[in-house]
Amino acid sequence: MSSPTLDRVLDAVLRVDDGLVIQYISDSGLRWLGSAAAQERPKNFLALLHENDVVLFTDVCKDKPDEFSCDVRVNKNAAECWVNVRAYRLAAVDQYVLCIIDISQWKTNDAVYRHAAEHDELTGLANRAFFKKTVEAQLRSGQPAFSIALLDLDGFKKVNDTYGHAMGDAVLIETSHRLTRIITADDVLARLGGDEFVLLLPGQDAAMAHAVVKKALLAIARPFDTAPHNAYLGVSIGIAQFPDHGADYSTLLKNADTAMYHSKNAGKNRVSIFAVNDVSVDFSLKAAIHNGIQEGEFYLEYQPQYDVQRRLIGVEALMRWNSRDFGRVVPDKFIPIMEEAGLMPFLGKWALRYACHQLKKFHQKMPGFVMSVNVSPVQFGADGFDTQVVDAITETGVDPTTVILEITESTLMHSQEKTERALALLRERGIRFSIDDFGTGFSSLAYLTRLPVSSIKIDKAFVRAIEEQRTASVTDKKLITAMINLAHSIDLKVVAEGVENEAQFEFLKHSGCDLIQGYLLGKPMSSDAISRLLEHHVGTPA
Ligand code: C2E
Ligand code: CA
Ligand code: CA
Secondary structure: OOOHHHHHHOOEEEEEOOOOEEEEEOHHHHHHHOHHHHHOOOOEHHHHEOHHHHHHHHHHHOOOOOEEEEEEEEEEOOEEEEEEEEEEEEHHHOEEEEEEEEOHHHHHHHHHHHHHHHEOOOOOOEOHHHHHHHHHHHHHOOOOOEEEEEEEEEOHHHHHHHHOHHHHHHHHHHHHHHHHHHOOOOOEEEEEEOOEEEEEEEOOOHHHHHHHHHHHHHHHHOOEEEOOEEEOOEEEEEEEEEOOOOOOHHHHHHHHHHHHHHHHHOOOOOEEEOOOOOOOOOOOHHHHHHHHHHHOOEEEEEEEEEEOOOOEEEEEEEEEEEEOOOEEEOHHHHHHHHHHOOOHHHHHHHHHHHHHHHHHHHHHHOOOOEEEEEOOHHHHHOOOHHHHHHHHHHHHOOOHHHEEEEEEHHHHHOOOHHHHHHHHHHHHOOOEEEEEEEOOOOOOHHHHHHOOOOEEEEOHHHHHHOOOOOHHHHHHHHHHHHHHHHHHHOOOEEEEOOOOOHHHHHHHHHOOOOEEOOOOOOOOEOHHHHHHHHHHHOOOOO
C-alpha cells in the first residue's frame, strides 16, 4: 500500500480497523500531517478529524460499504484542512484503506468562485442571481409571509452624468453601506444593477417591511460626501408581500417594481406597497414612445409659480405621457429613454413650440405671465437649438422676456463654445435662463457669473430637509440660506421647488427666496385650470 506511485499522487494513505484505529500510515502522510503527528503518531482516524465532521464520517462507514468517498476537514498543524477521503474495504480483515487528497486549495478557489458568482463586484452585496436563489429557497421553505422591497435611487443619473462614473460608483458603495445598517442579519440586501437595490425581509408582512424601509429614506437623504461637492439623492421604494402579491419570484419582483414606480409617480422619495389592481410597466417603452408620438399621446401640464406674497406669476411646463398601453408614465422614466433614443431634440422642440403657443393665450389674461420650459442637455447640445427657440418665439409672437429656459448644471458643465454661443445669442434676444435642480450638481460660482443666467431653482432635496428634525437639516437650512444670499449677491432670482408645507414656505420666505413652486400652492395642471386660476387670482394671493 505504501507504493511510491501512490505516495506521489496521494497526500496520505492510511489503513484503519473497524473501530477506525490506525494500523498503518504512510511516511508521506506523516510528513503531510506535520510535526505534531511526527512526534506522537495519531491513534484513531477520528482524532484527526474536525469535530463537526466526526459524525458525518462515522455515518458514511457505518454500514461498511465496499467503497466510499467524502470531503471532511482534518486538523493539521493546529489548522483545519479540507481533504477528500476515498475508502476501500478490505473485507477479509474488516479494515479500510483510506486514500487522502488535500483539497483545501480547491475549496478556497471554489469559495472564491462561488462568492464572485453570487456577489456584486462593485458593492460586495448579493447579486441578482443569488437574490433570486435566496427568494426561491424562501418560497420552498414553506415559511409564512415575507416581503420584497425594491429601492431605486432618485437623482443618481444626475450624479453620474455630472461627476462621472467613479463618483457614481462611490455613491453606490456608500448607498450599500447605509442600507446595510438599517437591516438585520436575517434580511438579504442585493444590488440588481444600476442604482436599483432589493431587499428580502423574511417573516415580515408589507406593513412591517414598510417600517424598515422608511429608515432608508432618511439614510439616503443625508448628503453624500463626494468631495469636492456633496451629492443629494433620494430613494423611491416599492414593496410586495408573499403570498398576497405573488406566489413566485418574478411576480413578486415585478409587483414590487410597479409599487416603486408608484412612489416615483407620487413625487419620489417615498415608500409604496403594491396594490393588487395595479398594472405593471414593462420595458417595451421605447416602442410605445415612438407610437405615442404618432398617436399624439404627449401633452404638457403647467405647475404654477408664486411669489412669497402668494401671487401667481408664472408656470413651469412639464411633459406628460398618457400611453395607450402603459397608462400615465412619469417623465423620470420616459425622458431618459427619449434622450437615449435620440428623440429628445424632436420632442423638446415640440414642447417649446407648444408652450409658447399656450403662453400667448395666457398673455391674453395676464400680460407678462412667465413660462418656464425644461431643456435637456441632449437638446441643448444638438445642432440648431438656438434657431429652434427663436423660431418658436417668432412664430407665436410671444414676448421673449417671458420665456425662461430651465437648464441643468450638467448642460453648463459640458458647455463648449457652441453651447455658450447659443446661450449668449438667446440671451441677446431677451430669453432668460434658470439653473434647475440647483445645489445637486456643481454649483460653481464661475458658471453663474460667466453665463447669462437670471435665476436658480433650489432643488427639492434641500426643501424637503427643511422641516425634518435632524442635525443634518440644520446644515441644509444653512446651505439654502447661503445659496439664496449667493444668488442675490450676483443679482439672480431664487425659485424653490417641491414646497409641500407651510413650514417650508415660511422658512423660504424668511430666507429671502423669491418664488415658490410646489404641491402646497399648486400641483401641475391643465392649461384650462391655469386659465381659471388667472381669471380668479390675478393680483390676489392664492
Ligand atoms: P424638474 O424640472 O425638477 O420638475 C419638477 C418636478 O417636481 C416635476 O416632476 C413636478 O411635478 C415635481 N414637483 C412639483 N412640486 C412638487 C412637490 O411639492 N413635491 C414633489 N415631491 N414633487 C413636486 P415631473 O413632472 O415628474 O418631472 C420630472 C422631471 O422630468 C423634471 O424635473 C424634468 O427634469 C423632467 N421633465 C419634465 N418635463 C420635461 C420637458 O418638457 N423637457 C425636459 N427636458 N425635461 C422634462
Ligand atoms: Ca424644471
Ligand atoms: Ca428641478
